[in-house]
Amino acid sequence: MSLNNKLTKILIIDFGSQFTQLIARRVREFGVFSEIISHKKIKINQIINNNIGGIILSGGPLNVYQNDKFKFDKKILSLKIPVLGICFGHQILSKELGGRVKKSKHREFGLATIKKVSNSKLTKNFFNKDNSNNVWMSHADQVSKMPKNFKIIASSKNSKLAIIENTKNNYYGVQFHPEVTHTNKGKILLRNFVFYICKLKKNWSSKDQKLELIRDIKKQVGNNKVICGLSGGVDSSVVAQLLSKAIRKNLTCIFVNNGLLRKNEETQVVNTFKKKLRINLVYVNAEKEFIKKLTNISDPEKKRKIIGNLFIKIFERYAKKIKNVKFLAQGTLYPDLIESRSVTGSQTSKIKSHHNVGGLPKRMKLKLVEPLKFLFKDEVRKLGLELNLSKDIISRHPFPGPGLAIRMPGNITREKINILKEADYYFIKALRDNGLYDKIWQAYAALLPVKTVGVMGDNRTYEHICLLRAITSEDGMTADFFDFPKGFMQSISNQIINNIRGINRVVYDVTSKPPSTIELE
């Protein structure tokens, strides 16, 4: 993987922690660019030649003496770049510099109180008035012997070496996770590292991003023609608008109606992009083609692969018609790449093939333009506003590429699609009518592959169960169910059952992610 070598950045070396992305987000929230790279892929030359102002070593599930399971080139520590080790990162830093790590007698998971031992630049304004602070720990091992020339900055009851530093070489280690919100004032500690220790300046605003991305697109595609898969969702809308600012006359957006969209979606997208934003848009009605291929397919991964492949085929077909198209633009985001295991290649296991990544056929003929692939969703939203897209588009809930297909476990039929479109329509409308839409990160209706008995009027019914899901989240990587105000669920359940034939029972999904995922498949 190549790094963005223009901006001075914080480099995060990922050892497989579930919080690595959070570290990157925090740094970017401070207005400083950050990138993640897997411990397996990092090469010392990349660090020397890439404007790296600070290195953060992430946490991870490993033990520092499992040498065959991870890579760490000790030379990284002699480049005179400040280093902050977090949890496993703290342990590997200590071990490599001559300290020792051993299994903790008392494992610490959850909140722990640390007490200040000495002053440090790293902890300026971090401790409470009584010189203590609550931090979030998650470790089974701990540093048992500090390397030479280090001093203790803070200790907890079970971790004497909770924060250590060597100011001469700018090495810092913390046993806890400052990146998670449970650590009180964790952001202050990270901010101190970025600004006081690495001495970085802000270089990452939506405006800078916009200008840089437009420049990059121009450079990448030159005078060639580009097609852009537009779904009308936030990501592809932002990509389309970026491309239109960069290379308007060589851009054709293609909107494929795969028959698995929300109710009236196709009309709304055409109205917004073709009529209002005057983007060159081709509307392709491929409903029949998709439904034919999906008939009798119930395996979630097969559905995803079929849809992903067909999308690309259709793009290629239209690319041929437009002639001389060399590039395909997509709204792939950083988390999409990470969840499909292609950015860092670290230990995180593959969960699903997101269709704009995992579903791409190997023989793909077009080159990809993916201007958002280093951005998180909230950064994309800010960028969209910077590009003058309306708040309506920007604040839309995410909608997955495979659409309603993955909200309908089991067989896909036209009848089920029609029922589901209606249920989703009523649910989303009720959220908007009740002022709840913007409080929720994502919401949808799904149709479960079971029928149950009900009674309506005096008659027996035997119809589908509709599952409603509404979650709050920061970036879709983790999520909690949304706690609706009293009465809302009853009201929407009545509306759905009274208005839609085919549903006689409504249930609400109260699982978080993990252990569930946001979509059902």
Ligand code: XMP
């Ligand atoms: P999961 O179900 O993996 O979803 O927890 C996380 C977020 O990703 C969306 N999602 C997708 N988006 N193509 C997309 O563009 C896909 O194949 C895909 N699958 C899931 C999902 O809606 C949620 O916002």
